[in-house]
Amino acid sequence: MDPSAMNPSEEGKALGMDPSGQASWEALGEETLANFPQDLIDKLKAYEDEREAEKASFIEIQNHIRGERDGILNQYYTKGYAEYEVVVDDDGEEDSKVPPRVVAPPGRRRFRNGVTVKKNQSGGGGSVRKI
Template sequence: MDPSDEGSSGKRSDGQIPVPAPVMEKKKKMMKTKMVRFTQAQINNCIAYKEEEMPDYDSMPSIIEILSDDLANCPQDYIDELKTIDDSREEDKTFWIKMQNEIRDEREWILRQCFTKGYAEYEVDIDDDDDEDNKVPARVAAPPGRRRFRNGVAVKKNLSLSGGGSVRKI
């Protein structure tokens, strides 16, 4: 039987293809942004940061060249894995350069803000829906005084006028 013959009824009988269920849209989360200041310690770390030197990938010898004598006894999949490591050096080099540029740009941005305004700020996304769902009621404050008793110690209150009580061990 053809599913187009089914019509808009959405009912299913044996041998027919079911009509897809309507798609339920999730609520969009309300995202707010808030400006937060960097702490003075974070700014000091930014000022004191020294760039790391990039490893010299060009002068590094190939792993296959170094281990050429030992590779004769190794399985082919091991040799292929070493070749992929050698080939990934160029990717590592470009990744290293990209990360250094991002760190340098962010550092310059923070220092520029700090020197122009006297402080630096960054944006933080705040999710309001999660705050409402995860709210826990505040705990009731504990009553003043001793809260726990020690095992093996009993306090016998003295009802005399001298006051106080005596402690005896059980």
């Protein structure tokens, strides 16, 4: 999937964020939070705030890079370097149709100087003779 085609809710999933948009300390519930010390809850809130700030900066950088990419692509289209954009489709089905290449057997692959193989017409193996 092209990352530029993602909407903001899918970006969070791609980053491994919580899809519900709820902070981890909010998901615990009031009863559970009452059992934790206040300094730990404050640390969790600070951590969530840092994560949100990092997520926002990441999305900003990602959008900036996408904008640069689109600008370069538009220049290629206007100059005639590019005619269409290739879409990579990772289907395993297509890969299985092509058989794997067989590795050549080990050993000497060239004839040695002065040695020839004489094959007779009867099909019985060839004899090696020195010239």
